[in-house]
Amino acid sequence: MSRALEHQHHTGFFVRGPSPTARLFFFSVLSLVLIATDARLNYLVEVRQGFIALLHPLQIIANAPLNVTRDIGEYLHKQTTLTEENHALRQQALEHAAELQRFKALSTENERLRSLLGAAQLSSQPARLVEILHMGRDPFSHKIIVNLGSRQNITPGQAAIDENGVVGQVTRVYPFSSEVTLITDKELSIPVQVERNGLRAIAFGQGRSTTVELPSLPANVDIRVGDKLVTSGIDGIYPHGLAVAEVIQVDTDADSPFAHIIGKPIAGIEHHRQLLLVSIPQVDRPADSNTVKATRTPKKTIPPQRHDNH
Structure with missing residues (x-):
């Protein structure tokens, strides 16, 4: 009975397979051969593309949380930016509307001042x-x-x-x-x-x-x-x-x-x-006749009188 157990114990080497070092050496050599073969003859291009196609859904699922987080951040940033820009544009529109109203008022006032200037020119008085x-x-x-x-x-x-x-x-x-x-x-x-x-x-x-x-x-x-x-x-x-x-x-x-x-x-x-x-016009009144005569008649000069003392 013990011999049978010993016999089974010795045959366990074939059940375990090669050692880890042997496996590493084998797969390393195989990898080098495959790399050299693919580099020379491009035999594995279709195989690689097939693996990439099979792994693409897994990549999408793996990147989904990151993409969702990034999209939400971009959405919130765009909403904040658009709100700020909308507020700035509304304020700018109001300012431009006020400036336009002032411009229209100034234009109207300018036209009226031109009309008043024309009325002043038509009048013969200042x-x-x-x-x-x-x-x-x-x-x-x-x-x-x-x-x-x-x-x-x-x-x-x-x-x-x-x-x-x-x-x-x-x-x-x-x-x-x-x-x-x-x-x-x-x-x-x-x-x-x-x-x-x-x-x-x-x-x-x-x-x-x-x-x-x-x-x-x-x-x-x-x-x-x-x-x-x-x-x-x-x-x-x-x-x-x-x-x-x-x-x-x-x-x-x-x-x-x-x-x-x-x-x-x-x-x-x-x-x-x-x-x-x-202005009220200045009316030139004709001079009085007595004033004219007085102006035209020269004044007589009276010589001074001498008083002699006796």
Whole structure:
């Protein structure tokens, strides 16, 4: 029995196979042979490509966590970058919109200043450009305050005009500002004439209705709706031919000998902040005849008298 066991123990060498050193030597030689054969004859290219094709799904699965992590990081980074860029672009768009609005406002103001300059050139009297500071404090009067006063040689009575026509008249002057009463105020009147036929009249402001009225004209007066009223120039304040109002209503009553004529002012201050103040023309008065004679008659010189003492 013991001999049988010993016999089985000795035959175990063939069951274990070669030693690890022998295996290492064998596979090393085999690897060198395969490498040399593949380098020379390229026999293993198809085999290698097949192994790569078989291992490709495993590579994808192995790299999946890393790829997912990288994609999530890139997504979050892109979202943050896009949010910041979107915020910056919105702010830039708002700034550009504000600049565009200021540019449009400046362009409009520039065009109006050009119009005012043209109105100043058309007027035969010197004019000063003023800016409206604010409306009058009295809600029942139509008055405005401008930024020039007596220190800038502004005087009461100067006409206020814009590029469309007459706005009003300077009625009160302060050191650094002036009060301009509009032609729609009840306290202001202005000599006008109908541009179509030269008919002269006086236009009075109507206060709240922001219109002017031509009172005390006969019922058969030659004035029609649509007629343009201009300054007559006979008052020596307003230049001749400036637009004042357009007739919008002509009513006659059989019981009244006078017509009811209403005009709408052509010029206005609702949409602008600049006006022109026209200087009052200097009228050369003829010299008095006695003054002329006194000027022309030479003075006699009286010789001094001597008093002798006796």
